[in-house]
Amino acid sequence: MHKSKLIQHLQLLNEAELKRLLPFLKSPIYNANPRIVDLYLLLRKWHPDYQHPKLEKEKVFQQLFPNRSYDHQKLLNLMSAFTALLRQYLQYLQLEKEEHTQDQLLLRALAERPSAYPVFTKEIAHAHQTLDGLPYRNANFYYQKFQLNRLYFNHPETDQFNLSKAEYEEAMQQLDRSFLLDKLSFSCEVKAREKPLDEQYNIWLLPEIRAGIADYPVDNPMTGAYLAMLDLLESGNRTAYYQLKKLFENNLSSFHRQQQQYLLQSLINYAIKQGNSGEQAFVLENLQLYQLGLTHALFLEHQRLNDMTYISIVNIALRAEERDWCQKFIEDYAHYLPMHTRKDARALATALWHYANQQPEEATTLLQEVNFLNIYYQIQARVLLIKIFVEADRAGNDHTDLVLAQIDAFERYLRRNDKVGKAQKEALLNFALYTRRIAKSRLEPSFIQLQPELRKEMEQRNTLYNKSWLLHLLGD
Numbered sequence: 001m002h003k004s005k006l007i008q009h010l011q012l013l014n015e016a017e018l019k020r021l022l023p024f025l026k027s028p029i030y031n032a033n034p035r036i037v038d039l040y041l042l043l044r045k046w047h048p049d050y051q052h053p054k055l056e057k058e059k060v061f062q063q064l065f066p067n068r069s070y071d072h073q074k075l076l077n078l079m080s081a082f083t084a085l086l087r088q089y090l091q092y093l094q095l096e097k098e099e100h101t102q103d104q105l106l107l108r109a110l111a112e113r114p115s116a117y118p119v120f121t122k123e124i125a126h127a128h129q130t131l132d133g134l135p136y137r138n139a140n141f142y143y144q145k146f147q148l149n150r151l152y153f154n155h156p157e158t159d160q161f162n163l164s165k166a167e168y169e170e171a172m173q174q175l176d177r178s179f180l181l182d183k184l185s186f187s188c189e190v191k192a193r194e195k196p197l198d199e200q201y202n203i204w205l206l207p208e209i210r211a212g213i214a215d216y217p218v219d220n221p222m223t224g225a226y227l228a229m230l231d232l233l234e235s236g237n238r239t240a241y242y243q244l245k246k247l248f249e250n251n252l253s254s255f256h257r258q259q260q261q262y263l264l265q266s267l268i269n270y271a272i273k274q275g276n277s278g279e280q281a282f283v284l285e286n287l288q289l290y291q292l293g294l295t296h297a298l299f300l301e302h303q304r305l306n307d308m309t310y311i312s313i314v315n316i317a318l319r320a321e322e323r324d325w326c327q328k329f330i331e332d333y334a335h336y337l338p339m340h341t342r343k344d345a346r347a348l349a350t351a352l353w354h355y356a357n358q359q360p361e362e363a364t365t366l367l368q369e370v371n372f373l374n375i376y377y378q379i380q381a382r383v384l385l386i387k388i389f390v391e392a393d394r395a396g397n398d399h400t401d402l403v404l405a406q407i408d409a410f411e412r413y414l415r416r417n418d419k420v421g422k423a424q425k426e427a428l429l430n431f432a433l434y435t436r437r438i439a440k441s442r443l444e445p446s447f448i449q450l451q452p453e454l455r456k457e458m459e460q461r462n463t464l465y466n467k468s469w470l471l472h473l474l475g476d
Contacts, residue, residue, distance in 0.1 A: 001055045002049075006086070009083055010043065010050065021086075022037070024089050025037050031085055039060075039064060040082070057072070103127045107120065107151055121152070124151065136222075136259070137222070139185065146178060149170070150171065180209060183206070188229045188230055188262075191230060222254075225259075241270050248264065249292075260298055268289050272316075283319045286320075287313075290316060290317075294329075303336060307374070311352075311377075311380070314326055314352055318352060323353065323356060330353060334346045344372050345377070347367075351381070375420065382406070382413065389402050389403045389406060390438075414429055415429075430465065431466055434458055434470050438454070438473050438474070
């Protein structure tokens with residue numbers, strides 16, 4: 001039963017939402033089948049895993065219908081009806097969050113009833129007032145303003161001949177502003193794909209928008225932010241980065257949460273790229289951006305932190321040599337991780353911290369004790385073990401055979417794994433290649449003479465994982 005659509009939908013709910021589901025199911029407006037309430041009460045105690053043997057279909061049916069023999073179709077029908085109600089409940093929860101959508105639905109209902117025109121006009125004015133009180137002016141704001149005006153214009157009781165030219169021009173400007181912001185926003189998303197995926201997009205009207213924006217300004221900083229982001233994506237210009245960062249920091253409260261997240265991620269992506277190319281100052285810059293996002297809870301969704309973000313922050317903090325801050329972050333934010341990734345993510349983060357603090361034995365123990373399920377974790381764990389054994393070999397311990405065995409196993413893992421992206425696989429295979437070459441070359445008397453040529457070759461490689469660490473191996 002745990003693989004059914006019903007359980008999949010129940011697992012989407014947090015504890016508070018699950019608790020509120022009961023009065024929803026008891027409401028005769030939504031549900032007239034008391035057996036669904038019984039099924040809910042039976043299932044809720046096993047939330048969120050629903051893995052208990054008592055949840056086998058036959059046992060569930062027996063608890064619901066103790067005096068009847070098992071009827072598979074009857075149970076399926078009940079589960080399907082419950083699932084349909086859960087979908088309706090999720091819609092209800094989402095609508096509850098979207099007050100403006102509620103206003104729009106009410107206004108549409110009133111617009112269909114000519115006798116409700118006095119109430120309709122008051123609600124239109126109230127909806128405008130509510131929108132005007134918002135701190136941000138995004139594409140959705142302007143589109144909702146346009147929709148309100150259009151509803152008013154097209155109401156059968158509205159005298160269109162008494163509407164002014166200015167009212168229609170204002171509505172047209174609202175539509176234009178909505179389009180401009182949405183066009184710039186999506187253009188940024190498309191441009192972000194071009195270089196990593198080697199794609200080229202011809203974006204209709206983008207040159208005209210850029211050329212005409214000065215003559216038709218949108219009176220909010222988001223326009224400038226999108227234009228700076230486009231410049232950053234196309235040119236990789238550091239000036240564009242700092243311009244975008246300044247706009248972001250100075251107007252944070254003017255942006256909608258999704259805009260805040262999008263802008264911050266764009267800044268982080270640029271800082272990561274610069275840091276990976278050897279710009280050490282951008283490693284600290286990257287950490288500061290992550291810290292800014294943590295301060296404003298921009299990485300939390302429903303009080304959950306994505307485990308990949310968690311590991312990325314750990315890696316950046318350690319590269320910035322902020323080990324004390326990193327240790328506190330690992331502990332403070334572990335409980336925000338999803339349950340199914342928490343153990344692995346925390347173990348990998350802690351192993352990375354031990355390695356950075358020159359505690360290879362503790363790191364190795366953690367890596368070997370945990371059965372990492374995530375491919376990304378598996379890769380990081382294998383790379384970290386290789387680095388630990390290489391460094392132990394350099395310290396005088398004879399681990400060359402172990403290093404080469406680990407590298408061979410890593411290469412086989414990468415070549416057989418279709419879930420690793422092409423560019424990432426190439427960078428990782430190059431890491432294995434040069435690690436092997438360095439490990440073997442160190443045994444040769446001519447290693448010192450080989451170093452300059454090997455260094456030059458690695459520096460010219462664009463796709464090389466852990467390039468700075470490999471170059472450091474040649475530094476001694």
